[in-house]
Amino acid sequence: VDFPSDAGLPYVCLVGTSGYHPGVALPDGRKIRLNPDAVTGMGLAGTLPGFFGLTGVLDSSGTSQGTIDLAGAPRAARGIPFWLVGLVLDPAAPSGIRRVSPPIVVQIR
16 A cells, blocks of 8 residues: 555555446545445455455555465455455545545456
């Protein structure tokens, strides 16, 4: 997670398996390019196996590091794409969200 101008602010990485279009429209006109699903809820609750550091506070350089360790994932999970979107939270920002990253995709091979 890398938001250099947002040091010290809380962040969350949303993860999902339902793609990124149409995404979630925010009231201020921005869009979170992720379709929330059960995996998103598990990630927010901290119960998604193999995904660590999805929430936290950005360090003094505006970065943080999470871990994805899917070595123990079942064979049937191979080929499933996961989309991730980073958000920087700020109660003073529109919708309480200061920044929204573009989506990235990770696929188990």
